[in-house]
Amino acid sequence: MKITVNENIVQLDDKCNIEQLLIVLESPLKGSAIAVNQKIISRSEWVNYQLQENDQVSLFQAIAGG
Amino acid sequence: MLTDAEMLRYSRHLLLEDVGELGQKDLKNGKVLIIGMGGLGSPAALYLAAAGVGTLVIADFDCLEVSNLQRQIGYTTGDIGGDKVALMKHRLEQLNPEIRVRSINREMDKTQLLMELMMVNLVLDCTDNMASRQMINAACVEAKVPLIVGAAIRMEGQLMFFDHSQEDAACYHCLFPSNEEQGLNCSNSGVLGPVVGTIGTLQALEAIKHLTGLPSGIKNKLKLFDGKTLDWQTFAINKDAQCTVCGKTK
Numbered sequence: 001m002k003i004t005v006n007e008n009i010v011q012l013d014d015k016c017n018i019e020q021l022l023i024v025l026e027s028p029l030k031g032s033a034i035a036v037n038q039k040i041i042s043r044s045e046w047v048n049y050q051l052q053e054n055d056q057v058s059l060f061q062a063i064a065g066g
Numbered sequence: 067m068l069t070d071a072e073m074l075r076y077s078r079h080l081l082l083e084d085v086g087e088l089g090q091k092d093l094k095n096g097k098v099l100i101i102g103m104g105g106l107g108s109p110a111a112l113y114l115a116a117a118g119v120g121t122l123v124i125a126d127f128d129c130l131e132v133s134n135l136q137r138q139i140g141y142t143t144g145d146i147g148g149d150k151v152a153l154m155k156h157r158l159e160q161l162n163p164e165i166r167v168r169s170i171n172r173e174m175d176k177t178q179l180l181m182e183l184m185m186v187n188l189v190l191d192c193t194d195n196m197a198s199r200q201m202i203n204a205a206c207v208e209a210k211v212p213l214i215v216g217a218a219i220r221m222e223g224q225l226m227f228f229d230h231s232q233e234d235a236a237c238y239h240c241l242f243p244s245n246e247e248q249g250l251n252c253s254n255s256g257v258l259g260p261v262v263g264t265i266g267t268l269q270a271l272e273a274i275k276h277l278t279g280l281p282s283g284i285k286n287k288l289k290l291f292d293g294k295t296l297d298w299q300t301f302a303i304n305k306d307a308q309c310t311v312c313g314k315t316k
Binding site (some may be wrong): 004030031033035039040042043044045058060062063064065066 | 102104105106107139191192193195196201216217218219222224228240241242243251252253255257262265266285288290299300301302304306308309
């Protein structure tokens, strides 16, 4: 299936949860936040959250500066 | 009642239908704790003092360094070496003698912070590190005090409002649950002054709206600011039932 991650198209296996996505993207799990279709998905839900065709995923890091 | 001097000083607020004399009195009765007097805290404190927020409590434990001046607009070159909170208290009192400013010149633990929270209506998190952010969030959840969080590095900003006086409020820990994560900061990543200033200014705007009873469009939301394109992204944050800080399992 095709999804977008930060507006780039990513091709995935048909069954993929958020944790698997981060592993595919080689993105660190710690310090990352994920939104699917403009809704933040809590880290406790990542393993159970199955991505769907055409999902718009936003991946970003915690920033602490100020 | 506002004094004649206050009527003059705040005349541009009094002209606003959304603020007016009632709103100005709300600001006068407002008590806001601003933690961190750096790039976020400088504009936030200056705007809230100028707006007539009656009591400002400002906290920091750093001395001013020359590398701060590129973005921390509350200070001048002659201030280098001084305690930030003492410098800022003086600056805010000069800006607006009608308000009270109290300074806390030490790193607070959660117990001290909980004491301070009993005396304010609102907290602005303007700190520069993840450990402080997690502690401030946990204390605000416990004390049910609304929290406006700002953060910025490079050319990116983040803004969130968690109204812990409301049952359905999500929290910072729902979004970033790991205490181990470092979080990028200004000293390891760099930052542009107007980017961090934009976020600090919007923390002040949200604070004024909250104190005057105006609705906020960003409660339980994360706003991401891109300083390159000036684009904003908005994400809804739902309370995480598994959250160890605000959830049922805490």
